[in-house]
Amino acid sequence: MNEQEKEQEQEQAVAAGGADGTARFDRRLIPPMVLGSVLNPVNSTIIAVALVPIGKAFGAPPSQTAWLVSALYLATALGQPIVGRLIDIFGPRRLFLLSTSLVGVAGVIGTLAPDLGVLIAARVVLGFGTCAGYPAAMALLRSEAARTGQDSPAGVLTMLAVANQTIAVIGPLLGGVLIGLGGWRVTFALNVPLSVLAVGLGVLRLPKQEGERPGARRELATRIDLPGMGLFAAMLFSLLLFLMNLHLANWYLPLITLVAGTAFAVRELRAPTPFIDLRVLGGNTPLLATYGRSLVAYVVSYAFLYGFTQWTEEGYGLSPFHAGLVQIPMFLVGIGVSVTVGRRRGVVGKLLLGAVGQIAACVLMLGLTAGSPLWMLLLLAVVFGVPQGANSLALQNSVYFQSDPERTGSSAGLLRTFGYLGSMIASSATAVSFGDRASTGGMHHLAWFMLGAGALYLLATAFDRTLRRLPTGDGPGKRSAA
Structure with a gap:
């Protein structure tokens, strides 16, 4: 071992150890973890304000530009569990570097795109490029817990949740500023410096693991289930396509889903x-229940984001800019809730808080009309901020403690996949409720649908006894008995 390597090991020991000599979470890992996890939400939110100028540039109607949103969700929903499994096998460093490099490639393709088709392809590449951030972060948390002998710090999980919600607040505003400065292409070009920064942080700070040593690659490569991944992709892709366009003419898509699912x-x-x-x-009922809660939670969350926003513009009469401002209290309250409840590692209280908040918000939606005062819309956004902050953090904590330690990456990826399934269901429900126009009656119809999903979420939480066995204290080293 040369002197430089010794110095690096000493630096790592100082960074990862406490003053009393005990091993502590290596906080040098936090910047790449946070940056990697927000690459997806920053691109999800910025595109919202870029759709109209992109449509004008290419002469494309909203039905075509909507694929810029769907392409990212499809690629990410497919890619996250697959990349997560590869992270479980090869470790987070290799997949993080490869994936975040794709983000830069997508940025170049999007910036130079000559037509809408190429732009959609760039969003697909971008979706796969943002797949590694969240599973890698969860895998790093697990490896640090194994190294230090302590459970992951609640503050780090909270930081990931808050970072994603903060991006949701500033994303549309940042997109508006960038478009004003240099046009919609700048929103794609932004991914180039973000990719360079992420790759640089990954090279400097992510630990090398066994999967990266040449002697272990051949052995680990035999553990990659390519046929299983292909069948999973076929099953999920056909299902998502059907959910995105519920129509009898697409009867063959559920059939493909069934056949691929059986073969899988x-x-x-x-x-x-x-x-x-x-x-x-199948034997991990607590984890399956968490995935189910994730699906219904995101049905409610995305139905509000899609449906309520459309109603505020067409049914209530706000401009797109003011409709976006109405949403800001929800994200700000969500951040505050995450910071507050994130100080404790208990899960049940967060889930129940989120469930009650969802139901209360849906009831408030049912009371809105085109003549309601503006303060009622702002109150609704504030109330929706409570489940926005509590649910994502609680679901994230649940997966961390309920998943197989050797499959933390793929388990975290599946959590996001179920969330994207919820977003697709919410999008379809919004389309069915509104039809050609986002009327008040359609908004009330959507609110009843959301209320049903919220009630299901509450029941799935209140009667899940396994949640009581998850860690509830603040001390280190307390493991789940589940």
Whole structure:
């Protein structure tokens, strides 16, 4: 070992150890973890204000520019569990560097795109490029817990949740500023410096792991279940396409989903090293319940984001700018709630708070009309901020403690996939409720649908006894008994 390597090890020991000599969470990992996890939400929110100028530039109607949103969600929903599994096998460093490099490639493609088709392709690449950030962060938390002998600091999980919500606040405003300065192409060009920064932080701060050593690559490569990944992709892709466009003419898509899903189950039950171990997952009822809660929580959340915003413009008469301002209290309250409840590691209280907040907000939606005062819209946004802050943090904590330690990355990726499924269902429900125009009656119809999902979320939380076995204290080293 040369002198430079010794110095680096000494620096790592100082950074990761406490004054009393005990091992502590290496906080040098936080910048790449946070930056990697926000690459997806920053691109999800910025595109919202870029759709109209992109449509004008290419002469494309909203039905076509909507694929710029859907392409990112499709690629991410497919890619996160797959990339998460690769992270479980090879470690977070390699996949983080490769994935965040794709973000820069997507930025270049989007900046130079000659037509809408190429731009949509750039969003697909961008979706796959942002897949590694969140699973890598969760895997790093798990590895640090193993190294230090302590459970992951609640503050780090809270920081990830707050960072994502903060981006949701500033994303549209940042997009508006960038478009004003240099046009919509600048919103794609932004990904180039973000990619360079993420790759640089990853090279400097992410630890090298066994999967990166040449002697281990051949052995680990045999653990990649490519057929299982392909069948999973076919199953999920056909399902998402159907949810995005609910129509009898697309009857073949559910059939493809059923066939691919059956083949996937058969493959995974027979594979020596399955992509998703259905035996273990099927026996992990608490984790399955968390995925179910994630789906219904995001149905409510995205239905509000899509549906309520459209109604404030068409049914209430606000301009797009003012409709966006009405949403800001929700994100600000969400950040405040995450910071407040994130100080404790208990999960049940956060879930119940989020469930009650969802139901209260849906009831308030049912009372809105085109003649309601503006303060009622702002009050609704404030109330919706409570589940916005509590649910994401609680679901994230649940997966961390309920998942198999060797499959933390893929488990975290599946959590996001179920969330994207919820967003697709919310989008379809919004389209069915509104039809050609976002009327007050359609908004009330959507609110009843959301209320049903919120009630299901509450019941799934209140009657889940396994949640009581998750860590509730603030002290280190307390593991789940589940």
